[in-house]
Amino acid sequence: xxxxxxxxxxxxxxxxxxxxxxxxxxxxxxxxxxxxxxxxxxxxxxxxxxxxxxxxxxxxxxxxxxxxxxxxxxxxxxxxxxxxxxxxxxxxxxxxxxxxxxxxxxxxxxxxxxxxxxxxxxxxxxxxxxxxxxxxxxxxxxxxxxxxxxxxxxxxxxxxxxxxxxxxxxxxxxxxxxxxxxxxxxxxxxxxxxxxxxxxxxxxxxxxxxxxxxxxxxxxxxxxxxxxxxxxxxxxxxxxxxxxxxxxxxxxxxxxxxxxxxxxxxxxxxxxxxxxxxxxxxxxxxxxxxxxxxxxxxxxxxxxxxxxxxxxxxxxxxxxxxxxxxxxxxxxxxxxxxxxxxxxxxxxxxxxxxxxxxxxxxxxxxxxxxxxxxxxxxxxxxxxxxxxxxxxxxxxxxxxxxxxxxxxxxxxxxxxxxxxxxxxxxxxxxxxxxxxxxxxxxxxxxxxxxxxxxxxxxxxxxxxxxxxxxxxxxxxxxxxxxxxxxxxxxxxxxxxxxxxxxxxxxxxxxxxxxxxxxxxxxxxxxxxxxxxxxxxxxxx
Numbered sequence: 001x002x003x004x005x006x007x008x009x010x011x012x013x014x015x016x017x018x019x020x021x022x023x024x025x026x027x028x029x030x031x032x033x034x035x036x037x038x039x040x041x042x043x044x045x046x047x048x049x050x051x052x053x054x055x056x057x058x059x060x061x062x063x064x065x066x067x068x069x070x071x072x073x074x075x076x077x078x079x080x081x082x083x084x085x086x087x088x089x090x091x092x093x094x095x096x097x098x099x100x101x102x103x104x105x106x107x108x109x110x111x112x113x114x115x116x117x118x119x120x121x122x123x124x125x126x127x128x129x130x131x132x133x134x135x136x137x138x139x140x141x142x143x144x145x146x147x148x149x150x151x152x153x154x155x156x157x158x159x160x161x162x163x164x165x166x167x168x169x170x171x172x173x174x175x176x177x178x179x180x181x182x183x184x185x186x187x188x189x190x191x192x193x194x195x196x197x198x199x200x201x202x203x204x205x206x207x208x209x210x211x212x213x214x215x216x217x218x219x220x221x222x223x224x225x226x227x228x229x230x231x232x233x234x235x236x237x238x239x240x241x242x243x244x245x246x247x248x249x250x251x252x253x254x255x256x257x258x259x260x261x262x263x264x265x266x267x268x269x270x271x272x273x274x275x276x277x278x279x280x281x282x283x284x285x286x287x288x289x290x291x292x293x294x295x296x297x298x299x300x301x302x303x304x305x306x307x308x309x310x311x312x313x314x315x316x317x318x319x320x321x322x323x324x325x326x327x328x329x330x331x332x333x334x335x336x337x338x339x340x341x342x343x344x345x346x347x348x349x350x351x352x353x354x355x356x357x358x359x360x361x362x363x364x365x366x367x368x369x370x371x372x373x374x375x376x377x378x379x380x381x382x383x384x385x386x387x388x389x390x391x392x393x394x395x396x397x398x399x400x401x402x403x404x405x406x407x408x409x410x411x412x413x414x415x416x417x418x419x420x421x422x423x424x425x426x427x428x429x430x431x432x433x434x435x436x437x438x439x440x441x442x443x444x445x446x447x448x449x450x451x452x453x454x455x456x457x458x459x460x461x462x463x464x465x466x467x468x469x470x471x472x473x474x475x476x477x478x479x480x481x482x483x484x485x486x487x488x489x490x491x492x493x494x495x496x497x498x499x500x501x502x503x504x505x506x507x508x509x510x511x512x513x514x515x516x517x518x519x520x521x522x523x524x525x526x527x528x529x530x531x532x533x534x535x536x537x538x539x540x
Contacts, residue, residue, distance in 0.1 A: 004028055004120055007049040011035040011059045036060035037067030044071045056083040069097045078123045114510050114531050121433050192229055196222055196260040213252050216242040222256055230267040235275035242282040250346040254321040261314040262294040262339050270298025295338035434530035442467040454532045457502040470499050487515045487523055507534040
């Protein structure tokens with residue numbers, strides 16, 4: 001049982017009822033039988049019809065041809081003309097509306113059934129092709145937009161890095177004028193903090209993946225810079241064990257700053273005799289969490305120091321950054337000093353629920369608004385930097401959110417293309433019609449499963465075979481004549497032909513042939529639709 005809805009437009013009530021009964025017996029639904037073109041236009045939209053059977057001469061001010069033109073243009077519903085008129089003038093007017101078929105009354109039940117099946121199946125295939133084309137165009141648009149935004153984001157990361165390097169250089173120049181050792185240390189600490197953030201942006205704009213950085217490489221570079229800037233004695237050894245992990249920028253910056261603060265503290269205070277070891281370890285813990293430990297075997301922290309409640313800027317930053325990572329921090333004083341931080345990679349709303357909050361690239365204004373809403377909820381740890389520099393950072397964060405949303409949309413769009421292509425080929429192969437693409441001499445280039453089944457031959461055995469080999473001598477002449485006419489006139493040719501299956505059994509087939517031409521109007525191939533008429537009358 002099929003579920004397609006067919007609207008009948010016929011001003012002769014008895015004929016219309018006869019067609020309605022016939023279609024319903026075939027399993028189709030007939031929501032309306034109307035006598036005029038005006039009602040046909042109204043009911044076509046209301047009934048969500050899949051096909052319209054349209055008489056040409058109708059009641060009312062507009063005839064069937066005008067009604068068909070509006071229905072096809074406005075709603076994209078295919079139309080089959082049913083008419084008793086054969087005049088050239090009417091035929092030429094009807095052709096202008098590009099009907100799917102033209103049946104002259106009186107017609108046989110088999111003729112109506114065959115045309116309805118062909119038209120409905122062709123229309124389904126065309127809708128899938130159109131959808132596939134639209135999705136492909138959207139996909140190309142998304143790719144282009146994504147490339148443009150990634151280029152812009154890379155440039156912003158580069159500019160942020162450059163600006164941070166300038167700030168670092170200014171701090172370095174200013175520090176040469178500082179005589180007080182304590183003040184000089186503050187300058188060095190500030191410079192190292194800026195450098196740790198700048199390195200994240202440096203690695204992002206140099207990376208192929210703008211959304212994350214390889215933390216092991218970043219961490220090693222950061223630690224080497226710290227040892228250099230603090231002029232660490234050669235007796236202080238560094239041991240590093242960081243897994244091959246990638247973090248997004250929101251996680252990498254606070255994690256890098258925590259390492260910066262704790263290692264700097266060890267370098268300054270843990271080794272008064274200039275000898276010892278600092279150990280930095282970062283590993284995956286319990287699947288979705290990470291464990292960072294920074295330890296030294298130095299003199300340890302004073303017993304009365306509460307690192308969670310102190311005036312020390314370094315410890316205050318460490319505690320605040322741990323909170324930003326939604327983590328937990330612990331201190332072990334049993335053998336020197338060991339800080340352990342357990343945290344998860346930060347996943348903001350955009351990253352967590354991107355499929356629910358996705359906005360397509362075609363709605364960039366709404367996307368930017370959504371990104372601003374998400375960004376406004378984040379903790380701002382850069383309160384003391386210049387306003388224009390803060391605006392620059394905000395801008396690239398917004399852009400990064402947009403790119404992530406578009407990447408998800410691109411991923412979804414690619415899947416839609418795959419799904420649509422699969423539906424199209426499933427429809428193509430399971431259709432009740434045999435589809436063939438062939439050269440001028442009948443060499444078969446492509447065929448669907450139904451076409452191979454009708455001819456009782458495997459699909460692989462059918463390709464590159466001449467269709468003429470399945471025809472009797474008189475049928476071959478007709479076949480060649482209709483193909484030639486299709487190529488010369490550019491019009492679809494419909495006819496019946498006797499065909500011989502691979503096993504030797506002959507049967508009558510209904511055939512439609514259309515010539516496919518290239519942009520310069522040169523012949524490319526013949527498209528042929530074939531229906532085995534024996535299945536309608538039980539003939540072999």
